[in-house]
Amino acid sequence: MSKALHRMTHGDGRKEDADYLLHIAQNIQGRTICAFGEACSWPVLSFVKKFKNEFEARGEADEKSKAEEVSE
Amino acid sequence: MAKQAEEKTAPPVEMIKIKIDGKEVEVPKTMPDPMTGKPVPTTMIQACKLAGVEVPHYCYHPKLPVAGNCRMCLVEFGVPAMGRDRQPILNDDGTPQIRKMTLPYEPGTPRGAIACATPISPGMEIYPSSEATKQMREAVLESLLVNHPLDCPICDQAGECKLQEYSVEHGQANSQFAETKVHKPKQVDLGPRIMLDDERCVLCSRCIRFSRDIAGDDALGFVNRGSYNTLTTFPGKPFDNNYTLNTVDICPVGALTSKDFRFQMRVWFLKETKSICNSCGTGCNITIGSREEKIYRYEPRDNDAVNSCWMCDHGRLNYKYIGSPDRLTEPKRKGRSGVTWEQSIANIVETLGSAEPKSSAIIASGNQTTEELYLLKKLADHLDAVTDTPEDTGESDQLLVNADKNANSNGARVVGLTGKSLGANLSNISSGIKSGKIKHLIVFGTDVTDHIDAKLLDTLDLLVVSDILPSETSKKATYLLPGCAHTEKRGTFITVKGRLQRFLKAVEAPGQARPEAEILAQLVGQVTGEDFPDNPEGLFNRMASEVKALKEIKWADLGDLGVDVNV
Numbered sequence: 001m002s003k004a005l006h007r008m009t010h011g012d013g014r015k016e017d018a019d020y021l022l023h024i025a026q027n028i029q030g031r032t033i034c035a036f037g038e039a040c041s042w043p044v045l046s047f048v049k050k051f052k053n054e055f056e057a058r059g060e061a062d063e064k065s066k067a068e069e070v071s072e
Numbered sequence: 073m074a075k076q077a078e079e080k081t082a083p084p085v086e087m088i089k090i091k092i093d094g095k096e097v098e099v100p101k102t103m104p105d106p107m108t109g110k111p112v113p114t115t116m117i118q119a120c121k122l123a124g125v126e127v128p129h130y131c132y133h134p135k136l137p138v139a140g141n142c143r144m145c146l147v148e149f150g151v152p153a154m155g156r157d158r159q160p161i162l163n164d165d166g167t168p169q170i171r172k173m174t175l176p177y178e179p180g181t182p183r184g185a186i187a188c189a190t191p192i193s194p195g196m197e198i199y200p201s202s203e204a205t206k207q208m209r210e211a212v213l214e215s216l217l218v219n220h221p222l223d224c225p226i227c228d229q230a231g232e233c234k235l236q237e238y239s240v241e242h243g244q245a246n247s248q249f250a251e252t253k254v255h256k257p258k259q260v261d262l263g264p265r266i267m268l269d270d271e272r273c274v275l276c277s278r279c280i281r282f283s284r285d286i287a288g289d290d291a292l293g294f295v296n297r298g299s300y301n302t303l304t305t306f307p308g309k310p311f312d313n314n315y316t317l318n319t320v321d322i323c324p325v326g327a328l329t330s331k332d333f334r335f336q337m338r339v340w341f342l343k344e345t346k347s348i349c350n351s352c353g354t355g356c357n358i359t360i361g362s363r364e365e366k367i368y369r370y371e372p373r374d375n376d377a378v379n380s381c382w383m384c385d386h387g388r389l390n391y392k393y394i395g396s397p398d399r400l401t402e403p404k405r406k407g408r409s410g411v412t413w414e415q416s417i418a419n420i421v422e423t424l425g426s427a428e429p430k431s432s433a434i435i436a437s438g439n440q441t442t443e444e445l446y447l448l449k450k451l452a453d454h455l456d457a458v459t460d461t462p463e464d465t466g467e468s469d470q471l472l473v474n475a476d477k478n479a480n481s482n483g484a485r486v487v488g489l490t491g492k493s494l495g496a497n498l499s500n501i502s503s504g505i506k507s508g509k510i511k512h513l514i515v516f517g518t519d520v521t522d523h524i525d526a527k528l529l530d531t532l533d534l535l536v537v538s539d540i541l542p543s544e545t546s547k548k549a550t551y552l553l554p555g556c557a558h559t560e561k562r563g564t565f566i567t568v569k570g571r572l573q574r575f576l577k578a579v580e581a582p583g584q585a586r587p588e589a590e591i592l593a594q595l596v597g598q599v600t601g602e603d604f605p606d607n608p609e610g611l612f613n614r615m616a617s618e619v620k621a622l623k624e625i626k627w628a629d630l631g632d633l634g635v636d637v638n639v
Contacts, residue, residue, distance in 0.1 A: 020250070027215065038177075
């Protein structure tokens with residue numbers, strides 16, 4: 001998750017990254033040996049669920065700017 | 073259904089009724105703990121195994137203490153719902169209502185419990201095949217594979233890798249991983265026999281628990297945090313005890329590999345033969361991995377009565393002498409260039425047939441099979457010969473290694489070739505040769521120049537030697553008969569604890585070498601006039617009917633785990 005977010009903040013995001021983060025976080029919570037599983041996944045879950053359109057918009061914008069770079 | 077192990081002193085274990093995948097089964101309430109032997113509550117994974125359902129797992133091992141860190145054995149489960157009055161709530165048809173466990177903070181999502189560490193309770197229902205359980209397994213596998221390198225084509229574990237097997241059975245087909253993998257040290261030299269690949273490690277900690285709790289050598293541990301978690305030894309202290317190669321067996325992936333077997337052979341080509349290790353008197357049950365008459369490795373077999381599921385490194389690597397280019401391959405006659413088996417046996421029979429009583433001696437190694445020792449005893453009785461077996465002792469340890477390095481000392485004792493202490497008669501034989509009383513000496517499988525002066529051997533009329541590798545004794549033989557290593561014939565050994573175990577043939581003997589039992593059946597048969605079966609089963613059955621300690625067991629009843637006999 002950290003690497004995915006790092007990618008997104010550095011202009012390398014994708015539209016499906018929002019769902020990707022949700023998928024990872026949901027698969028971690030409740031399935032680990034220690035409570036750090038919930039500790040790391042709950043912030044991601046709450047951010048992405050509440051501001052999903054912003055995450056998706058950022059992903060789309062990144063994809064668009066990369067496509068423009070390639071075509072130049 | 074559960075097998076009830078009723079011991080003479082312990083009361084029968086209480087049985088509980090639970091449901092696994094809708095099928096009701098009755099399982100014992102407690103089972104013995106692998107480390108202490110004391111009864112502890114039965115876990116869900118043990119209950120599922122008794123019911124015939126295999127729950128995938130990595131860190132759990134039936135012989136090691138439970139860790140619970142891999143989370144692969146997560147299963148959905150439900151317990152009978154209880155009302156306020158502590159009575160079970162019933163359905164309309166009278167059956168107890170089952171409440172499936174869910175996450176406390178998200179009541180819509182099923183909660184999984186790790187089957188290896190959760191005890192069962194009466195009325196519980198486990199669902200190892202439900203949709204929720206399958207989704208949990210897919211998720212765990214996805215997480216495990218995130219940083220796992222794509223090494224299958226070059227990894228030794230391919231073909232026996234649990235990650236491969238569970239990915240096929242329980243994993244997702246598509247990868248959605250879009251990041252870069254974490255890189256860790258790849259060819260780490262952990263010790264003289266073990267190579268570690270940190271990237272492949274799934275951090276199950278089986279090796280750490282084995283080394284610390286079973287081998288007694290607290291050598292391995294995890295360092296660094298999070299995704300950089302790495303297995304390592306203390307800096308400067310190699311992983312070097314006599315049981316390190318067992319960690320290679322229990323590692324579910326190809327992280328720990330044996331330097332000896334690395335890159336030698338793909339495991340699906342290996343023919344697996346059930347056998348017994350012959351490096352000491354413990355008689356660990358092994359599986360020989362061989363292909364086309366070459367042995368590639370020994371692996372331990374499960375036998376709770378002898379070696380649990382482990383074996384020592386020394387015995388495990390002690391197979392190379394079998395493929396040595398020095399192997400004796402042809403019958404030889406002193407002073408002649410070529411001789412056939414028929415000629416050799418005919419000449420020996422002629423000489424022994426006219427030998428005076430008490431003019432012969434037989435020295436048989438403690439590594440010969442019980443059947444061969446039985447035939448030698450028959451010969452000794454007929455010739456009224458002095459017999460003995462040389463002793464071979466070394467170091468022992470608290471675990472598996474026994475001080476008696478003969479594989480079959482008890483076999484020699486049971487058939488009567490030697491007394492309680494081996495080697496007591498060797499000085500008598502030596503003085504008998506010196507005085508000229510003993511003119512014929514038959515040596516099987518050992519180098520007697522350790523006990524009898526080599527020059528004395530030259531004074532004998534007849535020296536018959538059977539062995540697999542050349543020695544000082546074999547050089548002086550009048551007749552040299554090439555024999556077989558234990559991997560090239562079928563037979564039995566009796567362990568120091570009195571367990572009779574059989575082993576099977578894995579590879580063919582080189583050249584014209586023949587199993588000693590075949591040679592002896594002919595030889596002894598012709599000298600004594602008795603007719604002996606020359607196949608292993610017939611010979612064993614005949615021997616068991618005559619030797620009292622063997623209680624007339626049949627070869628077919630020996631099974632893969634052996635039987636106890638009175639020594």
